[in-house]
Amino acid sequence: MRESLRPALWVVWTSLRTEQRHMRGSPLVVIGGAVQPVVFLLITSKTANPTPDRVTWLVSAVVLTSLWSSTVWLAGGVLRRERTFGTLARCVTSVHSARLVLFGKSLGATMFCMAAILASVTVTVLALGERLRLLNPALLVVAVGVTALSGTALGMLVACLFLLTRHGLIWSSALVYPVFILGGLLIPRTALPFSLRWIPDLVSLQWIHEFFADAAAGRVSLAPLAIAAGLTVCYYVVALKSLDRAIDAARRKGSLDLAW
Amino acid sequence: MTSLGSPVARLVAVPALWRFSEMLRLGWREYFAANPPALVLSATAPRLVLQTLFFTVLGSVVAGPGQRQFAFVGGLALALAGTNAVNVSNVPVTDKCYATFWRIRSGRVRPAVVFFARAAPYPLIGLGLLVLDAALVGPLVGLPGLTLRLAPLVGLYALISVTTTAAGLASASLSIGRHADILVTNLLAYLIILCSGGFLPPGRVGWIDDLGKVLPVSHGLAAVRAALAGRPWAGQAGLEVLVGLGWMLLAAAAITAQASRARRLGHDDYS
Numbered sequence: 001m002r003e004s005l006r007p008a009l010w011v012v013w014t015s016l017r018t019e020q021r022h023m024r025g026s027p028l029v030v031i032g033g034a035v036q037p038v039v040f041l042l043i044t045s046k047t048a049n050p051t052p053d054r055v056t057w058l059v060s061a062v063v064l065t066s067l068w069s070s071t072v073w074l075a076g077g078v079l080r081r082e083r084t085f086g087t088l089a090r091c092v093t094s095v096h097s098a099r100l101v102l103f104g105k106s107l108g109a110t111m112f113c114m115a116a117i118l119a120s121v122t123v124t125v126l127a128l129g130e131r132l133r134l135l136n137p138a139l140l141v142v143a144v145g146v147t148a149l150s151g152t153a154l155g156m157l158v159a160c161l162f163l164l165t166r167h168g169l170i171w172s173s174a175l176v177y178p179v180f181i182l183g184g185l186l187i188p189r190t191a192l193p194f195s196l197r198w199i200p201d202l203v204s205l206q207w208i209h210e211f212f213a214d215a216a217a218g219r220v221s222l223a224p225l226a227i228a229a230g231l232t233v234c235y236y237v238v239a240l241k242s243l244d245r246a247i248d249a250a251r252r253k254g255s256l257d258l259a260w
Numbered sequence: 261m262t263s264l265g266s267p268v269a270r271l272v273a274v275p276a277l278w279r280f281s282e283m284l285r286l287g288w289r290e291y292f293a294a295n296p297p298a299l300v301l302s303a304t305a306p307r308l309v310l311q312t313l314f315f316t317v318l319g320s321v322v323a324g325p326g327q328r329q330f331a332f333v334g335g336l337a338l339a340l341a342g343t344n345a346v347n348v349s350n351v352p353v354t355d356k357c358y359a360t361f362w363r364i365r366s367g368r369v370r371p372a373v374v375f376f377a378r379a380a381p382y383p384l385i386g387l388g389l390l391v392l393d394a395a396l397v398g399p400l401v402g403l404p405g406l407t408l409r410l411a412p413l414v415g416l417y418a419l420i421s422v423t424t425t426a427a428g429l430a431s432a433s434l435s436i437g438r439h440a441d442i443l444v445t446n447l448l449a450y451l452i453i454l455c456s457g458g459f460l461p462p463g464r465v466g467w468i469d470d471l472g473k474v475l476p477v478s479h480g481l482a483a484v485r486a487a488l489a490g491r492p493w494a495g496q497a498g499l500e501v502l503v504g505l506g507w508m509l510l511a512a513a514a515i516t517a518q519a520s521r522a523r524r525l526g527h528d529d530y531s
């Protein structure tokens with residue numbers, strides 16, 4: 001069903017706010033958005049004595065790594081939580097498209113997590129007295145925007161995956177580390193075996209990290225950001241197709257809320 | 261209610277060994293209901309392997325090959341923070357979810373003993389997964405020799421597996437009443453990662469070292485590293501035992517206090 005713009009924006013906005021209200025009391029936000037990035041930053045920056053350029057690289061890698069785990073745990077869990085609360089059917093059978101609901105919820109979760117991660121990392125960097133090399137503000141805003149949209153798309157993808165299993169929580173923890181290792185963030189591509197070095201190319205967060213790493217070294221290259229945006233579009237297409245297929249299958253089996 | 265006579269007579273009316281074996285059996289059944297074997301092998305074990313692989317390779321990236329060996333030895337213990345310290349919260353959470361705590365606190369065996377018996381699968385499964393973890397990750401990161409040298413030290417890792425479970429049970433029992441068990445047990449896991457010397461070598465940040473002294477893993481890992489270096493390790497192992505006993509006492513006190521409150525206030529929702 002083709003929606004006009006205004007009701008569509010209302011659905012997205014309402015879904016976003018609902019998800020953010022729900023997340024205010026979530027322990028996973030504290031863990032993924034505040035505790036994990038601080039711990040990762042402390043153990044990586046205190047194990048060696050990094051240069052300011054290296055600190056900027058580490059901060060970028062830690063922020064994006066934590067964003068990935070928050071995406072899996074929170075944005076990726078929006079549909080799983082709806083099913084737990086018994087509200088999934090209402091989300092996907094209303095007069096408004098389920099795509100808009102999922103997009104709004106995933107965007108709300110991603111923005112909330114990003115705010116928590118950026119705040120906790122900023123406080124930690126200031127407390128440690130580390131010096132960062134900052135981008136010019138306009139580019140920083142663009143990069144953060146691409147990161148938020150990319151995290152949203154990844155969250156939608158993972159959310160659709162969790163519709164297929166009742167063990168979503170356990171799969172969440174299993175999904176986190178493959179990207180930690182092969183995503184080209186804290187562990188750079190050069191540290192991977194040669195035959196696996198193509199995998200980070202498929203991860204948009206890696207390209208965003210490359211953009212920040214270049215900027216930290218004094219080079220501003222928009223190509224990585226453009227590639228990240230392109231990959232994000234691909235994620236959206238796959239996520240929306242997956243959502244449609246999951247809902248169709250659940251309707252055929254009559255198992256929308258008990259689909260496992 | 262018919263009296264069974266003296267307390268001693270009541271105790272021997274049902275053999276203690278049978279009671280304990282039933283509690284253990286319940287623990288295993290509960291564990292596998294929440295973690296079916298297929299899921300343990302397909303999701304939990306891979307997560308453990310990937311986590312250890314991540315910390316080992318990260319050590320190499322951050323501070324070179326020396327740190328890779330350090331991080332591998334520590335990463336094996338850090339993996340237990342998730343499987344034991346976090347997951348053992350299932351034991352009190354299950355009673356809260358299914359409103360079954362009143363049956364435990366009104367039984368003959370003390371609730372703390374029931375909880376400890378039901379928590380028994382966690383250190384055992386955790387240790388089994390750790391052995392698998394070491395066997396897979398060691399050769400994968402080019403450290404097969406170190407893996408073999410660690411084999412005789414599996415007893416120390418078993419000790420760490422018990423102490424992390426005790427800390428997890430204590431944390432969950434203390435926080436479940438405030439609906440904070442997920443937050444507190446995960447916080448404990450990350451504090452172990454930060455403060456135990458599993459990745460960040462001791463001596464870098466004072467307050468982190470101080471905090472690590474009262475957390476599980478720190479002394480056990482120090483014992484493992486001392487044994488690998490051919491230095492005396494029994495003292496550190498003894499300290500790990502003391503830390504574990506401290507957390508067990510805390511867990512027992514929290515469970516006992518909860519049972520007492522539930523009797524007094526007439527509810528079993530831990531709040």
